[in-house]
Amino acid sequence: MRLIKTFQIDVAHCLETFPEGHKCRRVHGHTMAVDVILEGPxxxxxxxxxxxxxxxxxxxxxxxxxDHHMLNEIEGLAVPTVENLSKWIYDRLKPALPLLVMIRVHETPQNACEYVGGL
Structure with a gap:
């Protein structure tokens, strides 16, 4: 059985690893939906x-x-891509939620990343 709890965050970030001139290098924001997915009998x-x-x-x-923070300024999120954010959230929730199997971060309604523990 899978259980999914969704929460929302409004965040800002800039992605300095993107090429010069890319729009994501500039500070911008997202309203993200984060799915916390647990699994077990x-x-x-x-x-x-x-x-x-x-x-x-x-x-x-x-x-x-x-929520309402600049992700680049949070310890462990110096490169705050949706991939890194998904793993960062998973790593911090897993000790409190042993049945956690996946974090899915929707950066936009059309774009999401899934981090499955152990990958």
Whole structure:
């Protein structure tokens, strides 16, 4: 069974690793949707995998750290691509959410990145 909890962040960043003149080198912002995806068997006695409130509690400190901030200024996100952000979020949530298997970050409604643990 897979469980998905989505949260939203408004962030700014610039991607200095892009070629000179590329629009992403300039400071710009995104409203991102982040899917936190857990997977495992549902215990029959309980009938649910994980309480959504537990996921929200684990996510909230990270959401506050990212929301309305410049990603380049956050430790570990000097190169704040959607790929690096996906892994950064996964690495910080995994200790609190052992059933976490994937983080999906929607940079725009059309563009997303999935980080699967261990890759």
């Amino acid at each position: 549902v215990p029959e006695d309980r009938g649910y995998l994980v309480d959504f409130g537990e996921i929200k509690q684990a996510v909230e400190p990270l959401r506050k750290q990212l």
